[in-house]
Every structure is written in C-alpha cells, then in structure tokens.
Amino acid sequence: MALSQNQQSRGIDQAMSEYKTYVTHLECSETGEIDYEAGKPHGTSRIGKPLMVRYDLAGMKRDLDKNEIWARPGGFWKWRECLPHIDEDNIISLGEDDTPIIPCPTIMRELDITGDLLLKDESRLPTYSFKARGLALAMSMAKQFGISHVAMPTNGNAGGALAAYANRGGVRATIFVPQDAPPTMPREMQMLGSEVIRINGMINDGGKLVGDGVNQVGWFDVSTQREPYRIEGKKTMGLELAAQLGWKAPDAIIYSTGGGTGLVGMWKAFEEMREMGWLESDTMPKMIATQSEGCAPIVKAWDSGEDTAGLWDNAFTHAAGIRVPFALGSRLILKAIRDSGGTAITISEQEIIDARIELGKKEAIHVCPEGASTLTGYKKLLDSGFLKKSDRVVMFNCGNGLKYDMEDRAPIMDIKQPIDWDQFK
Numbered sequence: 001m002a003l004s005q006n007q008q009s010r011g012i013d014q015a016m017s018e019y020k021t022y023v024t025h026l027e028c029s030e031t032g033e034i035d036y037e038a039g040k041p042h043g044t045s046r047i048g049k050p051l052m053v054r055y056d057l058a059g060m061k062r063d064l065d066k067n068e069i070w071a072r073p074g075g076f077w078k079w080r081e082c083l084p085h086i087d088e089d090n091i092i093s094l095g096e097d098d099t100p101i102i103p104c105p106t107i108m109r110e111l112d113i114t115g116d117l118l119l120k121d122e123s124r125l126p127t128y129s130f131k132a133r134g135l136a137l138a139m140s141m142a143k144q145f146g147i148s149h150v151a152m153p154t155n156g157n158a159g160g161a162l163a164a165y166a167n168r169g170g171v172r173a174t175i176f177v178p179q180d181a182p183p184t185m186p187r188e189m190q191m192l193g194s195e196v197i198r199i200n201g202m203i204n205d206g207g208k209l210v211g212d213g214v215n216q217v218g219w220f221d222v223s224t225q226r227e228p229y230r231i232e233g234k235k236t237m238g239l240e241l242a243a244q245l246g247w248k249a250p251d252a253i254i255y256s257t258g259g260g261t262g263l264v265g266m267w268k269a270f271e272e273m274r275e276m277g278w279l280e281s282d283t284m285p286k287m288i289a290t291q292s293e294g295c296a297p298i299v300k301a302w303d304s305g306e307d308t309a310g311l312w313d314n315a316f317t318h319a320a321g322i323r324v325p326f327a328l329g330s331r332l333i334l335k336a337i338r339d340s341g342g343t344a345i346t347i348s349e350q351e352i353i354d355a356r357i358e359l360g361k362k363e364a365i366h367v368c369p370e371g372a373s374t375l376t377g378y379k380k381l382l383d384s385g386f387l388k389k390s391d392r393v394v395m396f397n398c399g400n401g402l403k404y405d406m407e408d409r410a411p412i413m414d415i416k417q418p419i420d421w422d423q424f425k
C-alpha cells in the first residue's frame with residue numbers, strides 16, 4: 001500500500017484513520033466537574049481552571065499492547081491511542097523523533113554515584129524544545145476543530161513550536177513576546193511565519209492581552225494550561241521515558257518548572273500507566289521541580305505548605321522558560337509534587353550558569369539554562385539526603401542552548417603579527 005505524504009513524514013507504516021481512542025470526557029482540575037464533552041473545543045473550565053482529559057483506562061488496559069506501540073516508528077505520534085482522537089488528515093507532523101537519554105558518567109564518577117544519572121535531551125525535537133510535543137497536539141486539535149486564529153504569550157520556546165505547528169496546519173498565530181526574552185526566540189517565530197509582537201511586560205501581561213483579544217478579535221487562547229491538549233502532548237514525554245527505561249519509572253525526575261505542563265503531563269502519564277498496568281515495577285518517580293531564585297512561586301508555595309501559588313513580583317531569571325510569575329495550574333503542579341513524594345527547590349542564577357558550563361565541559365552536552373538548573377538541583381538534593389547515590393535520576397533538558405546567550409571568552413589574535421606558537425603547546 002502506498003503511503004500518504006503525511007504517513008511518510010511521520011514514519012507511520014499503517015493506515016491509522018480507523019484507530020480507536022478512549023477519551024471519555026474532560027474534567028475541571030479544581031472541582032472535578034465532568035460536564036465537558038470530548039471532541040469539542042475547550043478552553044478552561046467554567047470557573048477558569050485547567051481542564052484535564054480523562055480516558056477509559058480499563059478499555060486501554062484491555063485493548064492496547066504497550067510493546068507494539070513502542071515498536072512503531074514516528075516519535076510521539078506513535079502514542080495516538082493514548083491521546084485524544086485526531087483524524088489522520090489533521091495530524092500535523094514535522095518529523096518528530098524519540099529523544100535520547102544520555103548518561104552522565106563523568107559527574108557520576110566524581111560524585112560516587114552507584115545508581116544512575118541520566119539526562120533526557122528534549123532539544124532534539126522540531127523547533128528544538130519539548131514545547132513541540134504540546135503544541136503539535138494542541139494545533140492538530142485546533143485544525144480538527146476548524147479554529148482559524150490562535151494567540152499566545154511566550155518567553156520563547158512555546159512560541160517557536162506554536163509558530164511551526166500552526167503554520168504547517170494552516171492556522172494563523174499571533175504571538176506576544178516580552179521584549180527582554182532571548183532575541184533568537186522572536187526571530188525564530190517570524191522565520192516560521194507567525195505574527196510576532198514584542199511587549200514591554202512579562203508573560204502574564206501578554207496572557208492578559210491574549211485573554212482580552214479572545215473577545216476583541218476572536219482568537220483561540222493557547223496559553224499554558226488555558227486549553228487542555230498541550231498537557232496531553234507533554235504526557236508523551238512520560239510514556240516515552242518509561243518505555244526507554246524498560247517500562248520502569250526512575251526514582252526521581254528533575255524538571256525545571258514554569259507553567260508546569262511538563263511536570264503535570266508526565267505525572268499524568270505515570271498515573272495512567274500505573275492504572276493500565278504498564279509499569280513493571282511499583283516505583284513511581286518523585287517529581288522534583290527546580291525554579292530560579294528570581295522567580296520561584298511554586299517553591300514558595302511548596303515551602304509554606306500551600307495548595308496553590310500566587311503571583312511572584314518582579315520576576316527575574318535568564319532561564320526564560322521558567323520566568324513564569326503566575327501558574328494557572330499551580331494546584332496541579334503542587335499536587336503532582338506532593339502525590340509523588342517529590343519536592344521543589346530554588347537555584348541561583350550563578351548556579352545555573354555554572355551547571356551549564358559543567359555539563360558542557362564534563363559530559364559534552366550543551367543544555368539550556370533551564371536544563372542546567374536540574375543538575376544543581378540534583379547535587380543539592382544529594383547533599384541534603386533527599387536523593388540517594390543509589391537512585392536512578394533523570395534530569396530533563398527541555399530546550400536547545402544555542403537559542404540563549406552564551407559567554408564568549410575566546411581572545412582575538414592579530415594574524416598580521418608573527419604567531420606565538422608557544423601559547424598552543
């Protein structure tokens with residue numbers, strides 16, 4: 001059978017138009033209200049909180065073969081039965097792949113680690129960040145629903161992914177970027193065909209603009225946690241990780257947390273896998289959130305035992321992806337941390353810079369600042385005894401370091417002068 005172009009680019013080797021999915025309904029994450037029909041566009045719940053997609057997990061347990069799914073080519077779209085149903089023609093694909101898990105042997109040796117220190121490198125996805133997972137799904141759903149114009153505030157990586165998947169899906173995208181975000185970010189979005197506006201405010205200020213424009217312009221709001229499908233896309237990170245580790249959860253996952261879709265999505269994946277009987281050990285991962293000292297609303301709420309986090313004033317960090325002063329889904333983030341036995345800690349700006357240089361030098365992995373914070377988090381939690389040297393720990397690098405500022409210490413050599421060769425010996 002000849003493959004359609006869409007099938008080829010996704011590496012899918014079988015017709016999938018008739019595949020079954022198992023969504024039963026959507027549910028308000030705050031009140032548990034379930035009166036939200038699947039297969040229809042949704043923003044937040046009636047009280048303005050994130051909606052969660054729920055599945056017939058018993059049916060999935062009965063029908064699905066995890067190893068058959070994992071053996072398929074085609075990156076995160078291989079998990080389609082575990083996601084909301086999308087007609088084949090509406091699936092937007094840019095050649096996704098599974099992202100590698102890279103061991104950190106030098107740092108393990110230095111710290112006498114008897115367990116495992118691994119880094120899952122999400123920078124290999126289209127537009128170079130894990131935001132591709134969430135936005136591929138959200139934009140495919142938008143295309144399916146006939147949504148023609150979406151908008152979002154972003155510090156960068158989400159905007160790049162939105163620009164790509166919206167453009168590819170024929171959906172118009174308007175994107176608001178704080179003017180002090182890393183300069184590569186808005187340029188990438190423009191390159192990928194989006195309408196980009198830089199604002200003299202932060203991501204939550206952009207969020208307010210988008211919210212107002214929903215009424216003024218008719219935009220569909222794809223901000224973090226304001227529509228239900230980005231979390232579902234991020235869920236594939238947890239499914240993929242478990243499969244790569246032989247269907248066993250690591251002891252801990254360290255994840256730099258902003259709006260929290262990754263942490264919440266991964267925890268949802270592990271809970272659903274446990275329910276489906278897909279995990280081959282009883283271990284569930286401790287979910288650990290790192291935040292910058294300059295913007296740590298989740299850590300503050302965690303330390304004071306709150307169920308939700310408030311607004312963080314004067315947020316600052318060069319790790320742009322975690323400069324999120326207010327997380328609409330903070331209750332879900334804090335619940336995932338609590339239910340998993342995890343924790344949340346702050347990292348200083350200098351520690352982030354040092355950890356980024358350390359991973360480059362010692363393991364030859366160039367991470368983004370957000371990703372670097374997970375190494376500092378790991379070391380601090382080893383010191384405090386929260387993590388053990390025998391633990392298997394997975395750090396997440398969610399974006400490509402090349403999009404961010406890098407220090408340049410290379411001297412300039414005057415090649416018209418005699419060369420001092422001794423300096424190279």
Ligand SMILES: *Cc1c(COP(=O)(O)O)cnc(C)c1O
Nearest residue numbers: 157258259260261262321370399
């Ligand atoms: C967006 C982003 C984060 C934070 O992600 P959330 O899932 O929204 O908490 C972390 N790292 C990078 C590189 C990002 O782009």
